[in-house]
Amino acid sequence: MKFIHTADLHLDSPFRGLDEMPAQIWQRVHQSTFTAFERIVDAAINQQVDFILIVGDIYDRDHHSAEAEDFFVRQCQRLAKQQIPVYLSYGNHDYQPVTEQIDSLPNNVHVFGNQVETKTLTLADDQTVAITGFSYGKRWLVEDQVSKFPEKETADWQIGMLHGAISQNNPDQDHYAPFTLPELLQKRYDYWALGHIHKHQVLNEEPLVVYPGNPQGRHKNEDGQHGYYLVQSNSDKLTAEFKPVAPIEWCEIDAHLTHDQTVDSLIEMLLHKGEAEDGFKMIAFNVHLTDQVNALTKKLLANGTILERLQENLSEKGDYQWWPYQLNLLKGTALPKMTDLDQEYWDQSAQDVFNQDAVIDLTDKLAKYGFIADQLADPSLVEQLRYEASQKLGEGDHDEN
Incomplete structure (x- = not known):
């Protein structure tokens, strides 16, 4: 059989x-x-x-x-x-x-x-x-x-x-x-x-x-x-x-920036990483930043300019073997503005607050809609919330008052 x-x-x-x-x-x-x-x-x-x-x-x-x-x-x-x-x-x-x-x-x-x-x-x-x-x-x-x-x-x-x-x-x-x-x-x-x-x-x-x-x-x-x-x-x-059998595969690729990385060299690095993949890939680049990366590069990453330039480069070539749909900015260290004690308390609190039960409690009324319930049941949602919260916390408070 x-x-x-x-x-x-x-x-x-x-x-x-x-x-x-x-x-x-x-x-x-x-x-x-x-x-x-x-x-x-x-x-x-x-x-x-x-x-x-x-x-x-x-x-x-x-x-x-x-x-x-x-x-x-x-x-x-x-x-x-x-x-x-x-x-x-x-x-x-x-x-x-x-x-x-x-x-x-x-x-x-x-x-x-x-x-x-x-x-x-x-x-x-x-x-x-x-x-x-x-x-x-x-x-x-x-x-x-x-x-x-x-x-x-x-x-x-x-x-x-x-x-x-x-x-x-x-x-x-x-x-x-x-x-x-x-x-x-x-x-x-x-x-x-x-x-x-x-x-x-x-x-x-x-x-x-x-x-x-x-x-x-x-x-x-x-x-x-x-x-x-x-x-x-x-x-x-x-x-x-x-x-x-999937004709398209979604994937994430890490890219580590050096302190002397220019915008052009960064784009070339990302292009090289994408071209090295087999089969058609929809790629999210996880760009790892350090404090030494210059302010302009950080700004162009944050406002989407580098992603747009990367996409324009591929569009001009017209050879679509992969496509960058997202750039995720990651700190070189977990939360540089935190002390070790801060980090310890954050890790524990994040486990307590960002879990499946808490998400369900907070979104109880929304869960009656089937398409939302499907998303809420996905364990990766909790991980994404935890990550985004840590990034926001790591940015610190920039309000001068």
Whole structure:
């Protein structure tokens, strides 16, 4: 048995805040979610897989574009020509009522309804595969769904499809089919195909419990490689291999300034670092400053002039193999205006104040909006808040009065 596990395609993601880039790059970014899925379909055909699992959030929002739907249908038709079935569920972004086979989809696509159900597939070697899953009928699904999954019965292979997040035992956070790892393992399934978390990770080895992440990172917090998992049987075990497909990778690169660094030499250094990267990268440079860096360079970094010059340099060349979208200014030392004792107290206070619970308490009313709740649930948000606060504190009070 061989199959592909993917999730969170987020076709037609808007990539907000990036539409002022050169048209050539914007087109590349906007098409990246489509390109990533097309590569997955290419792989399915080339690898001659038995089936594909898509675990939620095919589209970026419930009211998706006609372009996105047409593209998805055409890719499924390519699979149909190769007799490759697709098993899909809808998630919290593309939730919808599912009462019967959706007319616009080809017959090789099997959609899970809003209640937990099992679909059975017989492979060419007569092995049977039971696949259990469900689709979201609304944005939030706070009820436990795993308890509704049957235990493994007579099928040779039992697979669970679950678009959800590990339970935090907190009703203010558990909005997406919360589950625990032990309750998954109790079902004795051979593979748990998860979705919702946008970072690929294996939660358990035997049996495999896997998040494939999204095939294409959509912003700086979704950096690194993105792709899908190719799952194969070996005797009575399954193995999962991560396969990157994202046409664009978000990354951060460190750049350390010397005391005699001129603006021109700084731009040349950043250009060299960007050109050294393989594949198309969206780059945020972390520029490390010291007290010795001259005031003009600091000012041009802070007001965005150097970033603009860097972007203009690339635009003039017209050879877009990477794009600098952000410059982050970092102090050479953590907080130079602080004493060691100040730093110690700050570190302790930051841990107490900037944590997930505190953020949730402060933003309680905003969390009712799904798109905000998604951002608040991201652990990297807390780290970003802590960092930005430390930078503001490190600047000191410049008010003469």
